[in-house]
Amino acid sequence: MLMTLTAVTLDCADPLALADFYHRATGLPLHERSDAEFAGLARGPGASGLFLGFQRADDYRPPSWPGQDVPQQLHLDFVVDDLDEAATRLVEWGATVPDFQPRPDLWRVVLDPAGHPFCLTLPRRPEA
Structure with a gap:
């Protein structure tokens, strides 16, 4: 059996605001059926594309980082050409960059709004 990942959905207090943040960050278009309870970004039609969803959760509590008082539950990874430039742009759109960075030379942890x-x-470089 082969499974194909088609969607990832994040809990949040404001689905439209979080969808807007990830739209700016990824360029994925807002799904036409997005509303205050559930919003999404989609790349491609049907199961062949990726759907990133945001669902409103009553009494939403953001995950804690790096502690686990409120577990992360999952996290996403994005490849960028320049760590500093990407982090700066994301902060302009409402993200924060926590002080604790396990390997800032290889990756940056960012917290969405x-x-x-x-x-x-960074993109993987072919091994010589």
Whole structure:
């Protein structure tokens, strides 16, 4: 059996605001059926594309980083060409960069406006 990942959905307090942040960060278009309860970004039609969803959760509490008082539950990784430039742009759009960075030379931990941690990584270089 082969499974194909088609969607990832994050809990949050404001789905439209979080969808707007990730739209700016990824360029994925806002799904036409987005509303205050559930918003999404989609690349490609049907199961062949990726859907990134944001669902409103009552009493949402953002994950803690690096502690685990409120577990992360999951995090996303994004490849970027320049860690500093990407982090700066994301902060302009509402993200924060926590002080604790396990390997700032290889990746950066960033918190989206709802507090979800995600990582920015550099493209893998072919081994010689």
